[in-house]
Amino acid sequence: MISNPVKSACPHDCPSTCLLEIERLSPKTLGVIKGAKNLPFTGGVICEKVSRYAERFHHPARLRFPMRRDGKKGDGVFTRIDWEEAIEIIVTNFKKITQDFGAEAIWPYHSGGTMGIIQRYGMGRLSRVLGCSGIKNTICVTPAAAGWQAGVGCQRGVDPLEIQQSKFIVVWGGNPVHTNVNLMQHIQKARKNNNAKLAVVDVYETSTMKVADIGLVLKPGTDGALACAMMHVMLSENLVDRDYLSKFSDFDQDVANHLKDKTPSWASSITGLSKHEIEGFARTFGSIKKTFLKLGVGFTRARNGASNMHAVTCLPAITGSWKYEGGGAHFANFDIWGLNTNTAHAGDVEDKSKRSLDQSRIGAILCGDDTSIKYGPPVKAILIQNANPALVAPNSKKVRRGLSREDLFVCVHEHFKTETARYADLLLPATMFVEHDDLYMGWGHTGLTIGKQILEPSEECLSNAQLINILGRRLGADHESFHLSDRELVDETLVASGKGTLSTLEKESWVDCRLSFDDSHFLNGFGHPNGLFKFKPDWQEIGPLANDIPEMPDHWNNLDATQQNKPFRLVTAPARSYLNSSFTETKGSQKREGMPKALIHPFDAENLGILDESMVFIGNEKGTITLMAKVLDTAQPGIVIAEGVWPDHFYRNKMGINQLISDEAIAPNGGVPFHDTAIWLRASGACP
Missing domain, CATH: 3.40.50.740 (Rossmann fold)
Known part of the structure; x- marks a missing residue:
């Protein structure tokens, strides 16, 4: 228990944006940090990184002079x-x-x-x-935002607190146990109080998938194929809200015809999932009206990421789950704030x-x-x-x-x-x-949170x-x-x-910018001028690199192609104790993470003579790095997972993993294919 806590807000690049209660031990000394309970989404919970912020704040290597x-x-x-x-x-x-x-x-x-x-x-x-x-x-988030925009027409969705009212929660391409821990408390409330089921779709068995009722591990960059096959099943088995589609979307016979050959067998050959897995997931998704789709960023960090995001956002439109409390979807609330930054950003002058x-x-x-x-x-x-x-x-x-x-x-x-x-x-x-x-x-x-200065x-x-x-x-x-x-x-x-003055808002330290139910569920229309969800988006309106994006939801096979000399695919997922390169300097986070690892499927390890906890090399034409092998049946064969952005000194050649990642601008509006890289993998003794 903190005596006389002072409220402030977490500044880090995380969807939780927690409201905090902070212990001020002296004008320049930081004590304990806890989650504030008066912001419902925070709910008194924060991640272990920020709870130990004093370690970072008082770090002896911190810069203090020019x-x-x-x-x-x-x-x-x-x-x-x-x-x-x-x-x-x-x-x-x-x-x-x-x-x-x-x-x-x-x-x-x-x-x-x-x-x-x-x-x-x-x-x-x-x-x-x-x-x-x-x-x-x-x-x-640029590819993710582009894909969401293509269908929805704006950057907002259902209040994530409604997850507590859901019956089926689908976390797609995100790992909230690592990156959005507050979300998990609301998911757990739905499971406990509402008998809700949790499904996770990702490219490896994440910490979130380990606690889920349903887990689907697919190949990277194939989410569009899974979404299309799900729509095929729901259309074939009449798990579709046709009145909703007619009123709120541009779905027509062209789209229906397009999806006819997107069968579970077709998707199975692309995703690596079984036909049975795809059919079962589609039936569950289509039969439970209060299905909440929580979309992450990870699955969009590929050359076809925006197209995949759009395909997945079509699912709640097919079922009409947007109509229900606890139903619909959420990616990010970038458009709800109504902030006037004419002064703060000099927005009132000609640029x-x-x-x-x-x-x-x-x-x-x-x-x-x-x-x-x-x-x-x-x-x-x-x-x-x-x-x-x-x-x-x-x-x-x-x-x-x-x-x-x-x-x-x-x-x-x-x-x-x-x-x-x-x-x-x-x-x-x-x-x-x-x-x-x-x-x-x-x-x-x-919640718009106020980050108050509390220390000199x-x-x-x-x-x-x-x-x-x-x-x-x-x-x-x-x-x-x-x-x-x-x-x-x-x-x-x-x-x-129009939010009030800082002095009047400091006590609560946040402003609720929640939209009405009808607006957040798009019952007054989606963000496009015609008010419809778009199955057939105008990609040229979204960005200048849109020429080759499929006109309708599909699997766009434009990924970094594996070759004989680069037969593996690399996914650089986030580590729990780091946030990009933040917190990598603290001994606590380093101890919890250990050292940089490559998660390798047992089939691949056996073929290459790689032993668990041995050193391996991964690389491509851009460079080579050394990692410790963890042989785990966590992703599909041919996929290598490396969690975290680690400082240079953890690697033999003193340069981190992003040396392997392409900086090409991806469709339609730029972004980075962090999870879309073809590599080679070798045991340490086999590397030239």
Whole structure:
């Protein structure tokens, strides 16, 4: 029990976006963190990573002072300087680059290290007001969002709390035991109080699948085939709500004819599931009206990911489960917040940025690929907050080659000396979430959470917004936001959005943005102009790379093809104790995870002479890494699972697993095929 807890909110890239109760031991000392009970989705539960946040907050390797590079890029050798010198170095470089190449040669780069409205997205003010290059955020959910948009027409769904009213819950392509632990408490309530059944669809037996009633382990990138065969069965056996389809969708005879040959036998040959498994799952899904489909991101991280997402979203339209409490589907609630960020993001000025660069293509961009930089000037300076692209972005070798350029000014604002920080010309200390104010959208629920500052900043740490404000003012940015504190930016955003004032909302620390039942279940129409769910979407409206996407739900076989020299498929799934590269620095998380492992099917291990807990090599034309083999019957033969984004020092060649991942932009609007990589696998003694 925490005495006199202070409320704040978790900042991390997770759909739970938990409301927290935090123990403040002194003005600069963090104690215990627990989940707050007054936000229903949090329900008093948080993950083990955040519950032990003091280990990260008080870590001896945490950055606390500005530093200047003193050696080669990548060596990570720095000399301490003061903030006045650091700011002068940035301003001098930015002004010279703007004079010689234009402001768009400066790229403010951010990702999901924090998800704050102020501390993450406020960075975009430099682009809008000063004309620096903008950023296109594609590395996480872009294919998933595109596939959902194709059918549903907007980025929202049923309140996940309704899971408690469900009779059949399907978690498809997600592992909430690792990545969304709060969801599991609501699933368990439905199972206990409502006798609900849980099914999990994934490419290996995840921790979530281990506690499920039904588990389907399919081949990566084949979800569209499974969904189509399920629709075939439901249409054949009259498990379809035809009145709903007629009123709320564009389903017609063309779609029905298209699905006639998508039989369970056809899907079995593609997915590796048995015909019996497919038929049984389809019948259960179609016969239980209160079926809740909870869609993850993992299954969309493939070249056909958006197409697969769209095919799966067709299932509740076929059955009409959207009509029922506890029925329908949820992916993310990106569209429910109604936030006015004109001040916080400088949204009230004409955007002066001339180009928006794809964050997932950072390697190609920094290496000067003309298409990636949109035939504009080269990027000559990059300011990085909330991101560790040298480790997390795809094609790591190319990213590091770009960061190594001596003519590229690299400024990194961070908590730790990450792989990316080692390439910095300037390395600056950033506050953690308890040391600044912010506002967070709970994309896995309906609560807008308030992240209150409860501790004084450590040593000389500055918040992201503070640094952006200082730079904006020194560079002549003419906008009110550069003169407001973090707290004032939060308050202004709440007031402008009609949510109330920060002072009145601090006690509860969250705002319920839940939609009405009819709106969240699309009983007033889906998000498309005609109000219909689209079985036949206009992919060209979603993104520029849509030419080859199937016109109707299907299996799109455009995956990274296995070959004789690369006969295996790699899936890089999330680890429970890490969040991308966050928490990898703590001894507790490292102890719980052990070391990087490759989960290998016994059939493959026997054929290759691989013993359990022996070292193996996996690789492709991009690189090679060493992992410890875990021989488990957890995925289908030919599939290798590697959980977690691990720091360089855990690998023999001192570079992580994303060196193997392609950075090609995938259809229709970009993204990364993290779970779609053809590789070779060899016992350690067999590697050349």
